Amino acid sequence: MPLTAIQDYFTGDHAICYGCGSDNAHGLQVRTYWDGQYGTFHFSPQDYHTAFPGVVYGGLIASLFDCHCIGTAVAAAYEKEGRPPGSDPLIMYVTANLNVNYLRPTPMGSELMLKSHIIEQKGKKTVVACTLSADDTPCANATVVGIRAT
Ligand SMILES: CCCCCCCC/C=C\CCCCCCCC(=O)SCCNC(=O)CCNC(=O)[C@H](O)C(C)(C)COP(=O)(O)OP(=O)(O)OC[C@H]1O[C@@H](n2cnc3c(N)ncnc32)[C@H](O)[C@@H]1OP(=O)(O)O
Numbered sequence: 001m002p003l004t005a006i007q008d009y010f011t012g013d014h015a016i017c018y019g020c021g022s023d024n025a026h027g028l029q030v031r032t033y034w035d036g037q038y039g040t041f042h043f044s045p046q047d048y049h050t051a052f053p054g055v056v057y058g059g060l061i062a063s064l065f066d067c068h069c070i071g072t073a074v075a076a077a078y079e080k081e082g083r084p085p086g087s088d089p090l091i092m093y094v095t096a097n098l099n100v101n102y103l104r105p106t107p108m109g110s111e112l113m114l115k116s117h118i119i120e121q122k123g124k125k126t127v128v129a130c131t132l133s134a135d136d137t138p139c140a141n142a143t144v145v146g147i148r149a150t
Contacts, residue, residue, distance in 0.1 A: 001040065002085075005031035006075040007067075009086025019067030028063060032071030032116070036079060039072035039116040039130075045108055056106040061132060061140050064114060066098050069128035069144035072116040077148070080121060093126065093146035106132065106139040124148040 007020045007030065015023040020030040032039045043064055051057040073093045078085045106112065116130035124147050132140045 001033050001035050004085070005033050005041075006071045006078075006085055007031055010092075014090070014092060017067065019063050020071060028060075028067070030064060030067035030071065032068050032075060034072060034075035034079070034085075037117065039068060039075065039114075039128075041068045041071075041114045041116075043112045043114070045106075045112065047108075050108060054105070054108050056108055056112070058100070058102055058106075058140075061102070061106060062098060062100050062142070064112070064132065065100060065130050065140075065142035065144060066095055068114045069098075069116055069130050069142065070095055070146050072118065072128045072130075073126040073144075073146035076118050076121060076126065090150050091148065092150040094149045095144060096125075096147045097145035098142065099144075100140060100142045102140050104137070104139050107134050110134040112139075119143070 015021045018027045045056045070093050077091045113133050119127040126146045128144045130142045
């Protein structure tokens with residue numbers, strides 16, 4: 001597991017994203033640690049992330065999937081090119097499609113773990129799959145289509 005998340009290499013206009021920008025004080029601060037096979041991110045929902053009593057808001061879950069999977073696509077692209085993360089020219093992806101399955105209510109009060117992997121890297125397109133678990137129980141999964149923007 002690397003010590004630096006891929007998003008920590010993003011600066012300036014690339015660091016203001018609501019989901020993962022380090023310069024966005026109101027953002028979710030998604031951080032993707034890519035080990036060459038899996039991307040990992042832990043998130044602890046706060047009280048205000050509630051949908052209804054005891055259950056995490058689904059739109060928040062979609063946002064976590066979004067930035068974590070795009071971060072995974074970026075990290076995997078640097079690896080595929082044999083370059084250190086963050087090196088020039090900058091690699092960046094945008095989301096073309098985000099598909100979420102909510103498998104069971106995601107409980108408040110537990111740390112959430114997101115684990116992602118690459119399904120397909122072809123041309124400008126990368127497809128990433130991800131599972132969100134609470135207390136080792138999968139609560140949601142997602143597929144994200146990322147398109148290379150830079
Ligand atoms: C948008 C401009 C960005 C400029 C620079 C960005 C820098 C980023 C900065 C800081 C990032 C920090 C981190 C961000 C992380 C957060 C993620 C987000 O929230 S991103 C915001 C939400 N997403 C959008 O706003 C995208 C809006 N959509 C588009 O711009 C276009 O539709 C785009 C680029 C996604 C596709 O444009 P096309 O269709 O012209 O591209 P074609 O070259 O024709 O397609 C490439 C491949 O993608 C497939 N594709 C396109 N749309 C698809 C879709 N909806 N589902 C599946 N595949 C799709 C196509 O079939 C094609 O596949 P085949 O190469 O033929 O295999």
